[in-house]
Amino acid sequence: MLRPAWDLGSIHGLLSPDRVPVRPEGRPVVVVSRNTVPAAQHATRAVTALSGEVRVRALVVVSDGAGAEPKDATARFGLLVDRVGGLVRMPFVPALRQVDEVNDIELPSRVRRSVESIRGLAFAS
Incomplete structure (x- = not known):
């Protein structure tokens, strides 16, 4: 699907106004978030902490499958659009909860298009 990633997990504990929480060393930085208000x-905190020295190539908002995205979350993500390379919405894929290996399922075309959008933003020159 995508090249190997450098998964930082949650950087919440690393956020500080006086230092950048990661040094990407040439790797693209993509912030991934669920679609909830919290x-x-x-x-927002992650993009703010990174924006001083690191260009966030994409913000990926992953649907959690629990219904429509809350309006407050949509508004907050909308405020980040100009601060990142692009915003990509990743649809919920119920089948991913039932397999150990993502390659064991056929991803819906909407998901494949989202992955291509992420790839395009992450590796654009």
């Missing part, structure tokens, strides 16, 4: 708040 997650949007965390994404």
Whole structure:
């Protein structure tokens, strides 16, 4: 699907106004968030902490499958659009909860398009 990633997990504990929480060393930085209000708040903090020295290539908002995205979350993500290379919405894929290996399922075309968008933003020159 995508090249190997450098998964930082949650950087919440690393956020500080006086230092950048990661040094990407040439690797693209993509912030991934669930589509909830608390997650949007965390994404905002992450983008803010990174934006001083690191260009966030994409913000990926992953649907959690629990219904429509809350309006407050949508508004918060909207405020981040100009601060990142692009915003990509990743649809919920129920089948991913039932397999150990993502290659064991056929991803829906909407998901494949989202992955291509992420790839395009992450590796654009």
